[in-house]
Amino acid sequence: MDNLLIPRGVRRTSFGSFLLWLLPWFAMLSVGLYAIYLCLAEGLFHTNMDNRFAFGIWIFLDLTVIALGAGAFFTGFLLYIVRRKELAAVINSAVIIGLICYSGAVLVLMVDVGQPLRAWFTFWHPNTHSMLTEVTFCLTCYLVVLLIEYLPIVIKNRQLRQIPKFLVFEFELHKLMPVFAGIGTFLSFFHQGSLGGLFGVLRGRPFAFREELGIWPSTFFLFVISAAAAGPSFIMLTTRLVEKITRKRLVRENVYQLLGKVSGLMLVAYVLLKSIDTLIWINSTSPGTGFPAFEYYATQSFGTWILFTEIVLFGLLPALVLLSSRLRSDRRLLFGAAFMVCCGIMLNRFVMTIQTLALPTLPFDAFLTYLPSWQEVAAFAFVIAYGVILYSVTYRYAVVFPQERELNLAAGPESVPAKQSLLSRLRPRFAVQLIQKFVSLF
């Protein structure tokens, strides 16, 4: 039915099977949409956040997906600025993942804030001292950059390419890609950093508060480096996942090896700086505010194991695996290490958000617990479902992995089946003619 929209030379499942694949995700999307409606229409009392646990699972997961989505900017940086041409094989996927992560995070943020219609206030009368202002500006701008980077992927669709203006536009856009990659890197550096700075500047939360390096707390730089480490690993994992689901080879082994090596290099730098930062915090910053650091770990659920897991188990260990070409060549170790890197980044964001709020500050305060409500979980499930749907549709109708055709030539011929109904042949052409007419109006 949609065969004429599918890129040439690649094999895709039947339209029916594709719809069947999307069905559960649409169900998840609907439940999430209902939860979002409840929060927006009736209020945030539908969540389990409260005055003491003012940030919950949404902020934690927002920080996580933004870190995981860093693969978009970092792969773009390596491809267009550092000129590592091998990464052209995954750049489209990285851009889609980035777009999903960032747009999803912004969407959840819009539900999370009490007055989403006032979001423009930050642009109108911004507090230039606030890390959140920097995050808002950079995040919004970078989302626009990601949309611009996503556009050529869509325009490269088999039918859309037939429109000459689109082709010219795509060609011109392609020439500008290094510029957008540069802008994306610049913006990402600041918003990834500012997300770390969000917590590092909290003087009233000695668990999160860090010394300043220049005008930023150390968490600013730690968040940038950790995101740059996690991004490539997440690109590896998602690409591998798509390979597993589609049962196809999508990229060459050298691409995985390069991504693994880059991730390992960034991770080892992160582990080193994080260790130094932790030592300074334990011995100087925290005691200076009247809070001996060991007391943060006195509570059973958040013992020192969490620090060990974050730095050694999910930091040093995968870094060593990814840096060793011998260990990295073992696929199980490679993807296992990439998975651990992503878990580590998730744990770090959890510690900075949830653990910071769970620990009491006042001497008569109790340790706080928080369990998200179903509405909070469902709202984030909405983002996951939206991501899967957007990725699936893009993968089906656009060339996400340029090496796919070449790597799967032996697997079979064209995607267009032998029998094709007249209707299915006509519909896309009619649609193309319509689009052409529309474009010619301008």
Added chain:
Amino acid sequence: METNERKQYRFGMVIDLDKCSGCGACTVACAVENNVAPAVPSTTTRNGLTWMNVTAVHSGAAYPDCETVFVPMSCQQCENETPCLTVCPQNAVDIDPVTGIVGQVPQRCLGCRYCMTACPYHARYFNWRDPEWTDGMTQQLNPDVAPRMRGVVEKCNFCHARLHAARQKAAANGSREIDPADYVPACVESCPASAITFGDLNNPSSPVAILAADKNSFRFLARLGTEPKVHYHSSKQWVREMAERSKTRTQQEAFHG
């Protein structure tokens, strides 16, 4: 010679914990004065709106030496690197340069709750639901204070409407400066034990400044360096030590062995 320079106030308070009986009159008076909507049945201590929150703290000593102190806690009006001020992305938190009062502009608040995360005293409150008053209760709303809507943060502002009223009265009398007797926040006025002393900390002869300078006066989390303008006072050593303890232990661990 007449000058255009206005007097620089630094309003603050001292709460005498030896006098506080934990009756909660300050909490109620604050809510009535500032149009805080009544709580719904499902409200807990963690999601209600209590600009002035009273907590019972036990000494942990064995009977018969066990003691309890009630700690009323509102916005501590931090003076140095005010944690909530710098974090707000859209300038919804401000400090009045004339009075030193840390204010909140609910009309500008996005409801991101970053300020609540930043506040070490947990003295900021979010409107998790629409405020609702029953029919009769709308008659007792304070016309000088705008009720807040769902999705914004609010907190103690030392009864800003009363400051305005005092200023208007002073202006009507042809004066630029307010009479200290005309500006008394609701919690101070309502306390049956007169445990709260309010006034200008810049005036060394004011009762509040004298009490704040007393050797038995202290501030919570003083080592954070935020210089709160709300002081506490107690003659009991364990109470003063408790404020300095600043440990991240649970209440049970801290005060019950």
